[in-house]
Amino acid sequence: MTDSVMPTYGRLDVAFAKGQGAWLTDTNDKQYLDALSGIAVCNLGHSHPAVTRAIQHQAETLVHTSNFYHIPLQSQLADRLSVLSGMEQVFFCNSGAEANEAAIKIARKYGHNKGIDKPVVIVMDGSFHGRTMATLTATGNAKVQVGFDPLLPGFVRVPYNDLDALRMAIGHWPEAVAVMLEPIQGEGGVKTPDPEFLAGVRSICTQRKLLMILDEVQTGIGRTGQWFAFQHKDDVLPDVMTLAKGLGNGMPIGACLVADKAVGVLEAGNHGSTFGGNPLACSAALAVLDTIEKDKLLSHVQQLGAYMLAAFAERLEDQAGVKDIRGQGLMLGIELTVPCAALVKQALEEGLLINVTADSVLRLLPPLIINQEEADLIVEKVCKLVRDFLSTHAVESVA
Ligand SMILES: Cc1ncc(COP(=O)(O)O)c(C=O)c1O
Incomplete structure (x- = not known):
């Protein structure tokens, strides 16, 4: 299909006409089981009646005013998010990248308020924070950055899941003001850190008076089985947390939440x-x-996620060419020893929507509302696809 849309995406040859729950129907009336949710967006599935009703009602009442005025629904949402997360205040925007832009601006202003002229934000290898200039600079993937030099100054990168490297970087950079990371790296390949990593980052940030910025754009709003992924552990409350994706179930909305020393950093006009x-x-x-x-x-999500993880492990763990099976809640990754982007198209032909990220990680982000039968169908289809794919590729056993 050729049209006037700027070709910034490599699109699959399919267009969807409608959706219901975990199912999408294409323009030729073929049905697909959606195990991607528009990349962790439609967490309640497609056309959820409660969301549809809310949008319909609000569209008939009042769509937009301006932040020049009070917006009671915005205040209500900020209160709800604060109660659910333990954070204190919320700034609303329209996407994950914008939420992260706000977080980076908070970090820089926090530094300036402390008398640091050139504040440094410590970011992680393999991270993804968005496509704006600041967030692509923060992103730990050269493919996202190539062609866009000069990148922004004020970012230093350390390996993910390595507290010693983080301590060293902080020691080396007295201008460090914040550490920015994802609790599980989504685009980076569903990378789950060691159980103590986030608490370690929290305690280092507290000791050194740095802001801990958690990017929960992909992991937030129930995706991992808690409202926010940091809540799987005690005492990991970040100073700044960003959200988008699942927050609006497809209605564009992002949020940057602050607590403790990040409160009050941004003032009117900032x-x-x-x-x-x-x-x-x-x-x-x-x-x-x-x-x-x-x-x-x-x-x-906790129950079904654990079930699916165990089902994949049981069926694929001993399969030559499968390197790792991991994830939390309904954010699941199956890492192969070979690049496997071709699986996406093969799955599409079989009526299943999946994604491959970091070249060799099959990523599943099904709607949180899938039922047992749909979970079983995803497991069955994915296992067959992986086995068929690996049987036609030279693979090394990791056993
Ligand atoms: C962790 C994370 N942060 C930020 C973003 C960027 O969000 P958006 O595409 O809404 O700007 C994404 C998108 O995939 C993401 O996964």
């Missing part, structure tokens, strides 16, 4: 967004939070 937190987006997000709570989706 930051803004025309659309950020408008009534329409906030009404959808409130419906998302209500539904996750009412339908007890967090325990559902």
Whole structure:
């Protein structure tokens, strides 16, 4: 298909006409089981009645005013997110990259307030924070950066999951003001750190008076089986947390939340967004939070995620060419020993939407509302695809 859309994406040859729950129908009436949720966005599935109702009602009432005025739905949403997370205040925007831009600006201003003229934010290898200039600089993937020099100054990179390297970098950079990371690296290949890593980062940041910035754009809003991935452990409350994706179930909305020493850093006139937190987006997000709570989706995700992880392990662990099976809740990765981007198209032909990231990691992010039958179908289809794929590729055994 050729059209006037700028070709910034390598698109698959399919277009969807409608969706219901975990299922999408293409323009030729073929059905697909969605194990990607628009990359962790449609966490309640497609056309969820509560979200649809909220959008319909709000569209008939008031879509947009301006942040020149009070927006009661924005205040309600900020209060709900603060209660759920333990954070204190929220800035609303429209995407994950924008939420991270706000976080980076907070880090820099925090540094300036302390008299540091050239603040440094410590970021991680393998990270992904977005495509704006600041967030692509923070991103630990050269492919995202190539062609866009000069990148921004003020970022230093350390390996993910390595507390000693983090301590060393902080020792080396007296201008360090913040550490920015994902609790599980999504685009980086569903990389789960050691159980003590996040708590370690928290305690280092506290000792050194640095802001801990957690990018929960992909992991937040129930994806891993807690509202936010940092809540799997005690005492990991970040100073800054960013959200987007699942917050609006497809209605564009992002959020940057602050606690403790990050509160009050941004003052009137320091930051803004025309659309950020408008009534329409906030009404959808409130419906998302209500539904996750009412339908007890967090325990559902914990149970189904553990089930799927165990099912994949049982069926694929001993398969030559499968290197690792990992994840938390319904954020799952199957790493192969060979690049496997071709699996995406093969899955599509079989009526299944999946993704491959970091070249060799099959990533699954199904809607949080999938039922047991749909979970079994995903496991069955994925295992067959992986086995068939590996049987036609030269693989080394890692056993
Ligand atoms: C962890 C993380 N941060 C930030 C982003 C960027 O979000 P957006 O595409 O909404 O700007 C993404 C998108 O994949 C992400 O996974």
